[in-house]
Amino acid sequence: MVILQVAISLFALCSLTSAQTRGDYSETCVPSDGFGKYCPTTCGVADYLQRYRPVVETDLDRLYDILEEITNLTKGTEEKVVYMRDSATHAKKSVxxxxxxxxxxxxxxxxxxxxxxxxxxxxxxxxxxxxxxxxxxxxxxxxxxxxxxxxxxxxxxEDTVKIQPITGKDCQEIANRGARTSGLYFVKPAAAKEQFLVYCEIDSTGSGWTVLQRRRDGSVDFNKNWIQFKEGFGYLSPDDTTEYWLGNEKMHLLSTQSSIPYILRIEMVDWDGVRKHADYAMFKVGPEADMYRLTYAYYYGGDAGDAFDGFDFGDDPSDKFYTSHNGMQFSTSDKDNDKYQGNCAKQDGSGWWMNRCHAAHLNGKYYQGGRYTEKDAGQYGYDNGIIWATWHSRWYSMKETTMKMIPINRMSVTGQQANVKNFGGLGDI
Missing domain, CATH: 1.20.5 (Single alpha-helices involved in coiled-coils or other helix-helix interfaces)
Known part of the structure; x- marks a missing residue:
């Protein structure tokens, strides 16, 4: 539209100046292809525009058509937007x-x-x-x-355990040779092929006890087989704080070597700290061929009672007879030598001189606190603790036990240690 207005203005201007003298001619004018032979005067420009007007109008018509098409598309888009807005509002209302x-x-x-x-x-x-x-x-x-x-x-x-230098056939002979300190010593009984280590309790009066067994805290399991009980197990210590079984073979060699018999002393401590003992005269352990049979002549004394003689538990009239231990062979879980149709050592958990089965059992299971029940006893339910029936019941297990031996000439009739010269004229062994 602007181009068209310009063209009309130029055409009017040319009409007004057509009768006037052409004062715009110049000799320096250079003809151009756009205006033919004329220099670009006002009328020349008008002629040029007039000649190109149809082309311009055609272009303008085409531009009008494009503009109208764009207008129609814009309107359609607006209608689409309105439709979408209305659809969203309707959808919200209808949900x-x-x-x-x-x-x-x-x-x-x-x-x-x-x-x-x-x-x-x-x-x-x-x-x-x-x-x-x-x-x-x-x-x-x-x-x-x-x-x-x-x-x-x-x-x-210390590189090694301290072992005292004096030796002898038992701890009493070691004491007779001047030893006054308790500790570890080598002994060599008369029939022994070689010496072996023992713990000797030696007091200031010159009495020497050879210790055969110690129970102190349950640190050693006493449920062993025949060979282990034969050879011994546990730990010997110079301060006497450990548990052990010296061994049936060593007990046999020690207890049968002299014409002067030995006293076996059994010491026990319960869980209240009370200490008691029982002594047996002429104590011996037989050879392995006789299954390390236990024998003694009589109950020598003590305040713990004679449990080795059996005990009447009230279950059967024969209780006392079948729970005595004198003359019984040693039994283990793998070598049954008791008088019972079953295996007492297996049922009661450890080797001992079993009858049918026991009133004393110092190798039994260690129970903390002492008291236990059939349920605590496990599979078989029998009294398998550390038992001494003439002091505490079968359902009470001792806290500490000791088995030790000394020649009878070191004891008086009352069971107290005495001077050697006061016993029947028997001299030192």
């Missing part, structure tokens, strides 16, 4: 509120589930914190133990 309620409910359930999960995780965190605290306490204890061990390790170490 049921239950859907949103259901979605809200699902969201609440998710929140509750997450809350439960958080509570469970907090509980786990608390347990882990408790465990961590316990571990920290344990670590502190271990550090303290490490410090104690380090201090102990700074002390000079």
């Amino acid at each position: 049921s509120p239950d859907i949103y309620i259901k979605k809200s409910s699902n969201m609440l359930e998710d929140i509750l589930r997450f809350e439960r999960s958080i509570i469970e995780q907090e509980s786990q965190i608390y347990e882990l914190e408790q465990l961590l605290s316990a571990n920290e306490k344990r670590m502190l204890q271990l550090k303290q133990m490490a410090i104690q061990l380090e201090q102990k390790c700074q002390q000079p170490c």
Whole structure:
């Protein structure tokens, strides 16, 4: 439209100037292809525009058509937008509120589930914190133990266990030779092929006890087989703090070597700290060919009672006869030499001079606190503790026991240690 207005203005201007003298001619004018032979005067421009007007009008018509098409497209787009807006509003109005309620409910359930999960995780965190605290306490204890061990390790170490230099055929002979210190000594009984180690209790009066058995804290399991009871097991220590069985073969060699018989003393401590003992005169353990049979002449005395003679438990009139131990062979779980149709050593958990079965059993199972029940006794339910029935009941297990021997000429008639010269004229052995 602007081009058309310009063309009309130029055409009018040419009409007004057509009668005037052409004063715009110049000799320096250079003809151009656009205006033919004329220089570009006002009328020349008008002629040029007039000649190109049809082309311009055609272009303008085409531009009008394009503009109208664009206008139609814009209107269609506006109508589409309005339709989409109306559709969205209608969709919102037509949706049921239950859907949103259901979605809200699902969201609440998710929140509750997450809350439960958080509570469970907090509980786990608390347990882990408790465990961590316990571990920290344990670590502190271990550090303290490490410090104690380090201090102990700074002390000079002894390369070997201290063994006293004096030897003899038993601890009494060692004491007769001047030993006055209890500890570990080598003895060599008359029939022994080689010497072996024992613990000797030696007092200031010169009495020397050869220790055959120790029970102190349950640190050694006494449920052993025949060979182990024959050879001995446990640990000998110079400070006498360990548990052991010296061995049936060594007991045989020690108890049968002299014409002067031995006293067997059994010492016991219960869980109240009370100490009692029982002594048996002319104690002997036979050879392996006789299954290390236990024999003694008589009950020498003591305040623990004579459980080796059997005990009437009230179950059967023959209880006392069938629970005596004098003359019984040694039995283990793998070598049954008792008078019972079953295996007493297997049922009662350890080797001993079993009858049918026992009123005394110093090799029984160690029970902390002493008292136990048939249920505690395990599979067989028999009284398998460390028993001495003439002191405590069969359901009471001793805390500590000792079996030791000494020549009878070191004892008086009352059971107290006496001077050798006061016993029937028997001299030192």
